[in-house]
Amino acid sequence: MPSPRRADHNPGLPLAGPRAGPGTACHRAITLRRCVSFSLYARLAGYGFRKHATYVGAALAGAFTNSVFGVLRAYILIALWQARPGLAGYDVTAAVTFCFVTQAFIGPMQLLGGGLTLPERIRTGDIALDLVRPAPLQLWLLAEDLGRAAYQLLLRGLPPMLAGAAVFGITVPRDPARWAGVLACVTAGVVVSFAWRYLVCLSVCWLADDRGVMVCSMLLTTLLSGMMVPLTLFPGALGELVRALPWAAMAQAPADVYLGTAPAGPTLAFQAAWGAALLALGALATRAVRHRVVIQGG
Amino acid sequence: MVRTYALLAWTWTRAAMAYRASFALMVVLGVCVTATDVAVILVIFSHTTALAGFTRDEVLFLYGAAGLPFALCDLLVSNVDRVSQHIRAGTLDTMLVRPVGTWIQLAADRFAPTRAGRVLQAAAVLGYALAVLDLDAGRLWMVPVMLATGTVIFAAIWTLGGAAQFLLTDAPEVINSFTYGGGQLTQYPLSVYGRDLVRGVTYVLPLAFVNWQPALYVLDRDDPFGTPGFVRFLGPVAAAVLALLAGLAWRQGIRHYRSTGS
Numbered sequence: 001m002p003s004p005r006r007a008d009h010n011p012g013l014p015l016a017g018p019r020a021g022p023g024t025a026c027h028r029a030i031t032l033r034r035c036v037s038f039s040l041y042a043r044l045a046g047y048g049f050r051k052h053a054t055y056v057g058a059a060l061a062g063a064f065t066n067s068v069f070g071v072l073r074a075y076i077l078i079a080l081w082q083a084r085p086g087l088a089g090y091d092v093t094a095a096v097t098f099c100f101v102t103q104a105f106i107g108p109m110q111l112l113g114g115g116l117t118l119p120e121r122i123r124t125g126d127i128a129l130d131l132v133r134p135a136p137l138q139l140w141l142l143a144e145d146l147g148r149a150a151y152q153l154l155l156r157g158l159p160p161m162l163a164g165a166a167v168f169g170i171t172v173p174r175d176p177a178r179w180a181g182v183l184a185c186v187t188a189g190v191v192v193s194f195a196w197r198y199l200v201c202l203s204v205c206w207l208a209d210d211r212g213v214m215v216c217s218m219l220l221t222t223l224l225s226g227m228m229v230p231l232t233l234f235p236g237a238l239g240e241l242v243r244a245l246p247w248a249a250m251a252q253a254p255a256d257v258y259l260g261t262a263p264a265g266p267t268l269a270f271q272a273a274w275g276a277a278l279l280a281l282g283a284l285a286t287r288a289v290r291h292r293v294v295i296q297g298g
Numbered sequence: 299m300v301r302t303y304a305l306l307a308w309t310w311t312r313a314a315m316a317y318r319a320s321f322a323l324m325v326v327l328g329v330c331v332t333a334t335d336v337a338v339i340l341v342i343f344s345h346t347t348a349l350a351g352f353t354r355d356e357v358l359f360l361y362g363a364a365g366l367p368f369a370l371c372d373l374l375v376s377n378v379d380r381v382s383q384h385i386r387a388g389t390l391d392t393m394l395v396r397p398v399g400t401w402i403q404l405a406a407d408r409f410a411p412t413r414a415g416r417v418l419q420a421a422a423v424l425g426y427a428l429a430v431l432d433l434d435a436g437r438l439w440m441v442p443v444m445l446a447t448g449t450v451i452f453a454a455i456w457t458l459g460g461a462a463q464f465l466l467t468d469a470p471e472v473i474n475s476f477t478y479g480g481g482q483l484t485q486y487p488l489s490v491y492g493r494d495l496v497r498g499v500t501y502v503l504p505l506a507f508v509n510w511q512p513a514l515y516v517l518d519r520d521d522p523f524g525t526p527g528f529v530r531f532l533g534p535v536a537a538a539v540l541a542l543l544a545g546l547a548w549r550q551g552i553r554h555y556r557s558t559g560s
Contacts, residue, residue: 061469068475072482072491076342076349079490083346209320215327223334233341 040135041143048147059152062107063159070103070160071167073228078168088232094259095230097171100164101255102227107156108149108186109193109250111227113218115148116141118201119210127205128293131286138282142194149190173258181264185254188271192249195278196221202285205292226252246274302398306406314411324412332369332416335485336361336423350489355430356517357486362424363441363509364484367448369416372481375453378404378460379477381551382470385463391557400552404460437516444512447533448484451508454537454544455480461544464551476503484508489522496523504536 052059077095081087090098106112118141121127130137164170173179200217204210222228224247231243231252242248249271256262314321339361343354352360378401384390393403428441459473466472480503488496488510499505514521515530 057468058471061466061471065471065475065479068479069482071495072479075491075495076486079350079486080342080346083348087345209317212320212323212327215324215331219327219330219334223337228334228338229341233345235341235344 041139044135044140044143045147045150048144049151050147051144052148052151056155059107059155060159063156066103066106066156067160067163070100070164073103074099074164074168077229088230089261090230090232090259093169093171094261096164096168097259098226098230098255100160100170101258102225102251103160103164104153104157105186105189105225105251105254106227107152109189109225110197111193111221111225111251113197113200113214113221115145116197116201118198119204119214122201122204122289127289131290131293136283136286138198138279138286141198142191142279145194146187146190153186171259173260178257178260178264181268182254182258185257185264185267185271188268188275189250189254191275192246192271192278195275195282196246196250198282199278199285202282202289205289221247221250224248225250226255246278249274299399299402303402303406306403307409307411310406310409311411321412325415328412329415329419332365332419335365336419339485350487351522352487352489355427358423359427359431359517360487360509360513361485362420362422362427363444363513364448364481365420366417366424367445367508368452368481368484369413369420370449371452371456373410373413373417375405375456376477377407377409378456379463379470379473380404380407381460381463382467385467385555388557390555394552394555401457401460401548431517433516434518437518440512440516444509444516444533447512447537448508450537450541451504452477452480454540455503455505457544457548458540461547461551464555480505480508484510493523500525500529504533504540507533507536 074096077099078092081090081092081095085091087095102111118127121130130140133140161170165172173182197217200213201210203213207213224231224242224245226248231239231248233239234242243252253262253267253271257264257267314324336358339354339357342349343357347353349357381390381404384393384404384407390400393400396403428438456477459477462473463470483491483499484505488499488506496506500507500511511521511525511530512533521529
């Protein structure tokens, strides 16, 4: 965790964080004035991946828990689909697959909240340092978060799918084009999830206590992303509404593309629209935060 | 023991009450979080009248009967599952030298009074279910027994989870599968689940005695898995055995704990 004092030690390098010390890759990037470029973001994504790759045990423990909950939820969905075959356009196998796919999304999409250390940094004042880094705070964190998501997709996403395949049997798309669509939609889902969590985190600047918003966010995300029950089960107009909200882009939409019950193109457009809207809001909020930090003299 | 716990819990409560608006908000949100589980049940029953042979109100009875002891333990005991955090931070050593039982200190550590809202929410669902279900009054004596049994079973599972963390220091999240997983499992009639899973939670980890077996008696139902009638009344025995095992495991954990040795 970089402290402001460290920046004082390097007056020529006001941008220095722990990853931008002399001799490191980012330092070279700064001196070559290539900072706000694709390679910087690719590197940040790599760091995000590596940062989380340190905790293999924790990721596998999380995957185990996600798998257990997946099994419990799958039994309930099976009971429902046995009572109502073909409900919401899914058969029993599709419903079980949906359950394990959304369970696999918990890690990458951070459906239970968290994943960003921003609130702590705002409280400690480290945010002032983050705001003067050579890349916009939001994109910087987005790149890191994409790296984190890639790692968690592998370690927390695959085990629940394998558990589902072993216990119940799930469908796996055979068409490579569908897989490409799934990957694109999962990535878009991570972007929407990040944009939402970023907004939630920034709210700490205006609220003394972040727990309230965090719980609110978790509440909305778990219920409205389709993680607890498929959104297609919500009745009538309520169902229409929840399927159009940004949380649907995090689990329901990519899961439907995986199952083939929704086309990849329009789903991607829906996710991209929400991603762009939330990122734009986040950018505005970042500007406001920058203003606020200056006012406080931070 | 109880007095120490109450004192510690009251300290945390006063700390939490310092920000009254935040406190009230957290209570309301806590209720909302657990209410999503009820929302899921209602969404499911908007599509069907029976799930694995049980009606909506019967499932709500099962939910309330398990949810109330679960929420109580979540409020009073669940903090023992932070053992691994205390080990890593070195704060467990401080607790060991204090003149109060370690388990009591851990259970009261970071006591979150805002979780009381969940207890009320579960109690409200149970009350609703008892009111709308036309139950045989002669069988209602089982309801307080099952609530007590459930509380002991969940407390024992949390203690076992805490004890296991002396071994699983790096992967405490595994414990959630059994504690919160147990809470999730008992929300629905066990007839939903597969035969092997139900055998496991009847004879290995006795979650079936939290609400399923006693509720079969209260609702005057036969077990779809065909267990004999006397099993309905074995809950207190199962809870006592599990509590004993949890106590032994906890003692083993504490006894074999080695600090960093510096």
